[in-house]
Amino acid sequence: MKVGIVGAGMVGSSAGYALALMGIASEIVLVDQNSALALAQAEDIAHAVPFMSSTVVNAGGYRDLEGCGVVILAAGVSQKPGETRLELLGRNALVFHAVLREVLPVVPDAIFLIASNPVDIMTQITTRLSGIAPQRVIGSGTILDTARFRSLVGRHLGISPQSVHAYVLGEHGDSEVLAWSAARAGSVALSSFAAQVGSPLTETVRAGIDDGVRNAAYKIIKGKGSTYYGIGAGLARIVKAIGGDQRDVLTVSIATPEVAGVNDVALSIPRVVGAGGVVVDLFPDLEEAEYLALNRSASLLKQQADAVSITGLL
Ligand SMILES: NC(=O)C1=CN([C@@H]2O[C@H](COP(=O)(O)OP(=O)(O)OC[C@H]3O[C@@H](n4cnc5c(N)ncnc54)[C@H](O)[C@@H]3O)[C@@H](O)[C@H]2O)C=CC1
Numbered sequence: 001m002k003v004g005i006v007g008a009g010m011v012g013s014s015a016g017y018a019l020a021l022m023g024i025a026s027e028i029v030l031v032d033q034n035s036a037l038a039l040a041q042a043e044d045i046a047h048a049v050p051f052m053s054s055t056v057v058n059a060g061g062y063r064d065l066e067g068c069g070v071v072i073l074a075a076g077v078s079q080k081p082g083e084t085r086l087e088l089l090g091r092n093a094l095v096f097h098a099v100l101r102e103v104l105p106v107v108p109d110a111i112f113l114i115a116s117n118p119v120d121i122m123t124q125i126t127t128r129l130s131g132i133a134p135q136r137v138i139g140s141g142t143i144l145d146t147a148r149f150r151s152l153v154g155r156h157l158g159i160s161p162q163s164v165h166a167y168v169l170g171e172h173g174d175s176e177v178l179a180w181s182a183a184r185a186g187s188v189a190l191s192s193f194a195a196q197v198g199s200p201l202t203e204t205v206r207a208g209i210d211d212g213v214r215n216a217a218y219k220i221i222k223g224k225g226s227t228y229y230g231i232g233a234g235l236a237r238i239v240k241a242i243g244g245d246q247r248d249v250l251t252v253s254i255a256t257p258e259v260a261g262v263n264d265v266a267l268s269i270p271r272v273v274g275a276g277g278v279v280v281d282l283f284p285d286l287e288e289a290e291y292l293a294l295n296r297s298a299s300l301l302k303q304q305a306d307a308v309s310i311t312g313l314l
């Protein structure tokens, strides 16, 4: 499958690198308003290909996106130390208005995969501006937070993150919800598994993991300016599910008719992802406190998305 990436900065190039190493895309096209950057990133990634795969990697203009099955949107500004994702909204909404005007006429039938923050609201905006079916406008949502959650739980229990089945729901951001009650290790309830291996999940341990997941981006941005390897791999994972029609259960964000009592909101719940984009939505059983937290997260996102007044693309 040919994959386009608009925004060849740290996130876009990391996604391109992951896609090329994993051999998921037959061809990658990187597009950026800084065409010299797109060209340099494409050349650098292409030089990794002979070691791992046969992906063809090029830089190009918007017209070169023709034929893409998936287009990743990673253009825009990223957080400065201490800045929240929501504070990027005004600037990135304008970037998306400009980008979608160019991209949509070239690839009206592609699946759009949104990375730019605040990713849930950018997903809602893209759905509104494009008129494309919500199932085909997918935000990376909490795929990265879920990976962070699984990584920290796995580390605590002394097992691989792939053996931890746990999800982060809601906003990819400060109001996200770690669904502890639905979490499993193997097929065993998390608290039971933890007791059996002698590593109980005390309140203190849970609070430490919650902090590690919720504040990971702030800590990494303080240390090195931005985050990109994790989301690069996450984006490649979503493209793999689409390209291979894998029907993987992933926490991704799409505009959804109703979640936790809130109507028409884009946020993450587990969803089945395949060739058509999101194929099925899954609503996990939650404890009351988790349900209420998801309701608060959904309400916040809805309020922010409804306040965006960009129109006039179509
Ligand atoms: N969804 C997630 O889990 C994550 C999302 N992000 C978000 O991804 C976005 C990109 O982050 P980085 O790659 O670190 O930023 P970056 O600054 O390295 O790259 C952004 C690129 O967008 C390009 N760009 C800006 N306006 C454009 C336009 N109108 N047309 C074409 N290209 C344009 C810039 O030239 C730049 O190369 C940010 O919004 C960031 O917050 C970052 C990490 C994780």
Ligand SMILES: CC(=O)C(=O)O
Binding pocket: 079, 085, 117, 144, 216, 217, 227
């Ligand atoms: C920056 C960002 O959204 C993240 O690393 O989670």
